[in-house]
Amino acid sequence: MSAKTLTQADLASLVGDLVAAGTRVVAPSRTGVGPLQHLDYREIKKADEMTLDAGLPKRSIKELFFPPTEVLFRWKQKKNDFELQEVETKFQKTVVIGARPCDAAAPEIVDRLMNWDYKDELWNGRREATTIVALACDGQDKSCFCTAVGLGPDSTKGADVLLVPVKGGYHAEILTAKGEALVKDFGKRFGEAKSADEAGKFRETARAKVEGNLKVDPKPIRTWLDGHFEDKYWGEIALRCHGCGACASVCPTCHCFDIVDEPEGIYEGARRRNWDTCQTGKFTLHGSGHNPRGTQNMRFRQRVTHKFAIYPRKFEEILCTGCGRCARACPGGMDLLEILSDIGQMAGGAA
Amino acid sequence: MSRIGVFVCHCGENIGRTVDCAAVAQACGELPGVVHSIDYKYMCSDPGQALVKQAVAEHKLDGVVVAACSPHMHEKTFRKTVANAGINRFLCEMANVREHCSWIHEDREEATQKAIDLTRFIVEKIKHNVPLEPIKIPVTRRALVIGGGIAGIQAALDIADGGCEVVLVEKEPSIGGHMSQLSETFPTLDCSQCILTPRMVEVYQHPRIKLMAYAEVDKVEGYIGNFTVTVRQKARGVNASLCNGCGECQKVCPNKKIASEFDAGLGKRPAIYVPFPQAVPNIPVIDRANCALYKGRARNAKKDACKKCEEVCGRKAIDFDQQDTFLTEKVGAIVVATGYQLYNIKKEQDKEAISGYGEYGYGTIPDVIDGLQFERLASASGPTGGKILRPSDGKEPKTVVFLQCIGSRDPAKGIDYCSKICCMYIAKHTMLYHHKVHGGQAIVFFMDIRAGGKGYDEFTRRAIEENDALYVRGRVSKMYRDGDVIKVLGFDTLSGEPMHIDADMVVLATAMRPQPGIESLAQKLSVSYDRFGFINEAHPKLRPVETNTAGVYVAGACQAPRDIPDAVAMASATASKILGLFSASELEREPLVAQVDQGTCAGCFHCVRVCPYGAVEHFEVKDRKGNLIKTVAQVNKGVCQGCGTCQANCPSKSVELQGFTDQQIFAAINAF
């Protein structure tokens, strides 16, 4: 589609314009002071709250569409009657600025699931209201492997606009109708595209940097996974896994949830949808006390298999964007790159 | 869905005046699960209870909430009512809208709102109540009495006469306690030994009493109806089954200069001795600290120094190598009757707070004695043969000063309480003194005369009016020895005159304190004690001889200062309680005890550490083949008293106290 230029100053003004127009603006932003500083995607009111040059935020943008907890409906009891109160499924217009490509791609992958048998109104409502302005990445660190799952530091998947850093600002690729609309609404902030070459160089450099981290082919991996459900590899690799689920919490594509009825007092309450993860023992625990995934080996196998075999089989998408957050977050030193590489080798050997 | 009935009581005007009872009934009627809600003038009256019964039947209630007075008042009443109506009594609870609401508030609107809230809490709580059945425990119909003073003797005899077996444990070589040391007893002036000795003999001969003198309780395990007690029989050095009490050994013992405990240090005894001639059992013990043979052995002497007693004993009863033995006794109830000791005015005291009396010379003046020593001086069987002679030089004291409240009522010296018996025995002493020393002057420094007992005040008046005792109201500031006399610097607060007296002898009415070691005994028994070490009764008025631990009772001066009639009355009371307990072969207990969910218990055993009763045990969960799966906690229902400390300390909430389960409390808070 088309391309534009967005200077640093214009980007700042754009934030102001959007806020003034009543649009919610979300961007990587720092909170806290000193050692307790956190970089997260969060709502900003002013451009200077935005931090675009500090790398990948700790948590992914998944929670913008699928919050850690959300109310599905509320109830009130009087005598034996229950009164239900629905929740709003229309959401405030939102622009995400500075989403990393590995984050931007994730909602599009999860869209498949959210619109498969049941169309999830809350997810879709938020998706519709949101425009994603992605920012091309220069490669975070050695745990990045987006290129191994078919994406890249400059991937446009899931993005409405992709910004590529160039001198003095950004080279902006307008990718979707939503992106076009944004440019149209705030045309005075976008200039003529003039740095396509410089942007191209940036993208190449970044891609080369990430590609070195992991080179595997997802296809034989999927084949190997399908054939090695009971492999002893799982027993060895998962010994150090605590089953804490930190990986799932930071993962942009993990989307399991639990539905709970949470009374507020006794006579009223809410049904909520909360994040859950297949990594804890409770996840598959039956009421009978039986647990089909009784050990951590089985749980960890589930995570890998789901992402690289089950989901692809059903939706032709790998449920992973290669952001590397799971490797960074794991307190036990589990590393998905290492595992994919191992499997890749085993698959190669088998083939 | 629950079917709960709410019954709001007006208590005449008591609740109705400030609480709109109809509004409470109406508001509670709106609550989910409540199928019946009414108010009534007097819910505890017969017609009121009939209303409850009728409603249970009519509305098939599975929970009854009575909003009325304190549950301490009528919970039993209403639980009985619902039981009569055919549902489990633990499905009935009370909301306290009288003591905690109508009586303490004036604003009708506020009070009504509060009454609704309080009732709602209980309605929500009761939704989680479950039927509970009383716990049945078998009873060993045998009692242990600890202490062989007059209280212990009386308790043992009463229980044994009632047909049950008794084990009586006394730590001294003979039973009899302090009463055996007394000369006469107030207010009748009977000879103490004359009334006590027959009872001691009765104990000895009773077929159902097992007497263990010179023995101490070592360990107590179990719970009401089922205690297992380990008793340490201390080594006498004399084989009790061979000894016939002839006394020859005592005659030949070369060391006869040991201060006699029985004579409160005023008389002497040999190293092998019975404490006094009428001792029961009449079997001597060897005082190993003073016996030449043991002293020699302690020094690793090559040859035993002296075996005179062994040589003279025709029955070969002397056994120098005897060791302490441990015996296990099964009993169903325990009486603590360990009695008292007297406050020691010396500086070295056993408790930090208790300091001794420097102003009276810290016990360094030989003619300053305590009440028990005076008893021995006055006793016909005492070291002076009943003559009042002062210890230092054996002279007859012409002026004797008696000081009351020494230690007692003296927080500065560490004791706040009144020792209760001193007023009476000092009056007795002045009489005995007056009778024995002609022309002698008894002067009593007192603060108040406390003579509340049958014939007591008449007795003290007689001491003053007819026995010439001079009562001076005031405390003595200082005493010191000055040549032959003791200077006593006191003050008469009635006349405002200083009283500087040259006394020949001074008798101190020192405070009664519990026996040393009572705390460790109390800990073994899991009974509580106050800061002075006196055993706490379960209720000061209504349960005066029970303790907080079911099956353990208390009699005599180990509970508080007591005179003989009090001690005897308490002892008989414990006997009647115990005979009542033993009247059935099983006993029922409230089922409000803790229960462990062994599925979720992680076996950290925090519960074991906090349980005041040792009621939580380890339990091994095994699979069908007998392989150990895990070790978890298990509550012994017989021992648990239902405090719930285990539950609060359980990290995974795997233990639940029946009647106060997390579900119940959570519901009540959630209804807030």
Next chain:
Amino acid sequence: MEKETASGESENTSASAHHGHAEESFRSEVRQAIGLNPAKCYQCGKCSAGCPMASEMTLMPHEMIRLVQLDRRDRLMQDESMWLCLTCETCTARCPNGFDPARMLDGLREMSLRAHGENAPRRIQAFHSSFLDQIRSHGRVFEFGLVFAYKMRSGALFDDVLNAPGMYFRGKLKLTPHTIDGVDDVRRIFDACMAEEER
């Protein structure tokens, strides 16, 4: 029963204004000012029994406390006994109930002075004021000046004259005062304490 309580209470509030009820009683004033509860004394007389000055007092220590308990301010404040206390602390050290008679007499004397102290024996009062004046003006007590000032105030001009030369010759009397550097500091403390006590 309830009715009585209710009406009794309302009367109480009005009554207290007239009769100076519990709130303003002498014993509560003492309790307030000295910080000791006079009711702690149970009149055992041990203080009086040990008091070295008891033989010279008309009111014994325990009697003075009793008068406080009875709100008998005048009877107590007219008597000089409180001024005969040597503050030797014997009473306090031996009080069985943890009361502090010596501190209480200190406080009563202070209260007496504030009410012009008519009961203070002239000599004793003279001594105390001379002594404090010395501190106030020099920061320390200048003994010769003290004796001189005291004699002027008490009128006991010729007592002890015999000893003065003896003291002088043994080097025991200094004739010139030493004033400390921080005397202003001391004066400020005096003023502040006087003002505080007035409140």
Next chain:
Amino acid sequence: MKIGYFPGCSLDFSAKEFDTSLQAVATSAGMELEEIKDWACCGATSGHATNHLLSIALPARTLALAEEQELERVVAPCAACYSRLATARHEMAEDKKLFSKVTGILKRDFTNSVQVMNIAELLRDNLPAIKEKVTHPLKDLKVACYYGCLLVRPPKVTGFDDTEDPSSMEEVCRAAGATPVKWNKRLDCCGGGFSLSRTGSVIRLGKEILEDAQAAGAQAVVVACPMCHSNLDLRQKAIAEQTAKPLEMPILFITQLVGLAMGISEQILGLNRHFVSAQPIIAKATVKALPAAREEA
């Protein structure tokens, strides 16, 4: 360690011998005394008999000065000064309101952290050092140790020795080679602050004390307070007027006694400043330097 020194008004002059003897003994036994600079009077009886706040604030100033000098402990040889300092410290520690009131008045940074010691406590705590320096033990000298009131009373303020049966002074006298007698009036009051204003009482009380000491066989009375000293020494003449025969009881400061045993000169100890001469008993008590051999042992 340095010990703060608060001489108090009496030691500043009328009881100068207490000061000089203490300084001499301290130096000999290796105690480092540092006088509190610009100290003021403690207020004595007149202070606390008339204005409670003043009776706390005056000693508090001194304690604050000691803190400023970074002293952790202060010795007040005069029993009355000691009592005032210790009482002020105790009351401020117990009563936070009073403490803040006083700090407000002082206008100084003050934490009330200085410990207060009396002379008996100081000497007792340094007995090993003192014993080492005793060269002229006062053999055969029977002394009556007189504590008076404020050294050990009230217990919650003093607390270094038993209130009713103290022993610290006796221990010190024994270290000096003297023999303490047992007597009854060692804790009785001498009349303290009534020396000038109620001399009659002082004479009555002094007589009882001295007679008891004499009856117990004492050759001298040892004191630890300048007021006790003046009441028993200065007033002895008047006391003697009421007794059958003259008492002639020398009154010695405890530091003078220790000083004698250390062989410090009578001039420095100020023995000549007393009304009742100590010469006869000093002469009698075989004062001899110990053979050097002992030091080796």
Next chain:
Amino acid sequence: MAAKTSTDKASFKPRIAAFVCNWCTYTGADLAGTSRLQMAPNVRIIRLPCTGRIDPLFIIKAFERGADGVIVSGCHPADCHYTSGNYHARRRFAVARDVFGFMGIDPKRITFSWVSASEGGKWAEVVNDTTARVQELGPFSAYREMEARV
């Protein structure tokens, strides 16, 4: 704004939950009732057998449910019906108080007290003092607003 706060404060009726032991404080509160001691109507008692049974979670839950203040009360040391439940509670709440305070819950909102069965008067004082203190602090709306932010 200031005016609004002050009227709020005046009309604010604190809601206070009291967790008390059955043997001492509950009975003491009964005694206050029998003695007709008038007290603030803001406290709602929940009866437990012993302070040993009281879990810090009860306090948290009470705040969650809208309590503005909490009272925890039981037997004086050495008076525990179960001999030592109160000693365990004392340790538990010594820590809980610090932890809760550290997390921002004003310790002034929580009263811990020993009230014996004979101290009806003390119970009334505890109730009145706590009510007055919480009245002064205002509603604990911070706790209630937490959930609204989700």
Next chain:
Amino acid sequence: MQALQELARKLLTDKTANVVIGWGQGPRGPRPIFVTQPEHADRLIFDTRCVHNLATYLNPRRAHLVPFVKKAVVVKPCDARAVAGLIRETQVKREDVVLIGMRCGGVVRDSDMDGKLTEATVSPRCMDCPDREPKLADHLMGEEASAPPKGKGPDMIAKLDAMSPAERWEFWQKELERCVRCHACREVCPMCFCDRCIADKSMPQWIESSPHPRGNLSWQMTRVMHMAGRCVGCGECTRACPVDIPLGLILRKMTQTVEERFGYRVSDDPTVPAPMGAYRLDDKQEFIL
């Protein structure tokens, strides 16, 4: 390091242990490894980047490690305190573990850093750790260690203590808002060994499971209460938290309280009883009316 490897080889060869749990090199610095073959013993390493508390793997809830039965574990002093805690609370039998103790002078904040220990890199948990060697260990290795560098920056506890309750509330709300209730803090904690955590109990559900600030606050306060007198100060919860909530602050505050009030410091002596569940008659009670 060589000594460590040799010992591990010996333990595995003579079957004293079926597994040696220690550290080995991973993609992001050292990480836990499980050596079961003597010939793999040379994979073991130890340096200042070995931050993980391996005692966690002794926790009986790690079902997949239970079959090893006899385990040898390499422990730092803080890890040894955790082992002692597990023994004290009957989760581990002393005879079932072989403890290879490493002398320790502190570790860096994260295993991914270079191992240089400075004021800026030292892990906050090491700052007030008094132990230089694990006394509980069966074998003690490594060089004599000196005290870790004092960390830089403000003492957050003192800073928070100085705030008003409202300010503290604000601070923690900001932090807890981030919590997603993954319970990683619990899962990695060596002392959290309940089969069914109270947070997972549903009848009644004391602690709301939803990640909203109310449930999050209840959870953290309750967790800290459960750690009272038990927390070994290894800092694993803080390290594991995927959203970087400074959980260690609350635990350190609690630890201070326990030490001040009860004079108790968690040690690696399993025979010393824990402070909660015990009492002294004269425990301070100035906060009780």
